[in-house]
Amino acid sequence: MIVTNARKPNVVRAPAHERPSPLKELPPETLERLRSLILEGNKIQAIKLYREATDASLRESKVQIEQLSDELRISHPKQMTVNESTGCAGMLLLSILPLGGIVYALIV
Secondary structure, eight states: OOOOOSSSTTOOOOOGGGSOOGGGGSOHHHHHHHHHHHHTTOHHHHHHHHHHHHOOOHHHHHHHHHHHHHHHHHHSHHHHHHHSOOHHHHHHHHHHHHHHHHHHHHHO
């Protein structure tokens, strides 16, 4: 089975490290809004905004936003740490810990 890119058939692209970053081609206001969304912890909104601004695929948008997020993690480490999500496991742990304390108090 041969799979082709339906959007852009027969397009040969240079490797990612040889292509200029599409982020640099965005208007300054859009780039600043993307940075704000990422620093606020709203990566999904940032991906949506990037897709609207560039007409990129979901995959390409996610890659670019992750790249920008990595850059911001280096340049703004405190802001990124505060706004990163704990994830499902973290939330589960936070919800179970108080119950463990109540059970311990009842036993002792």
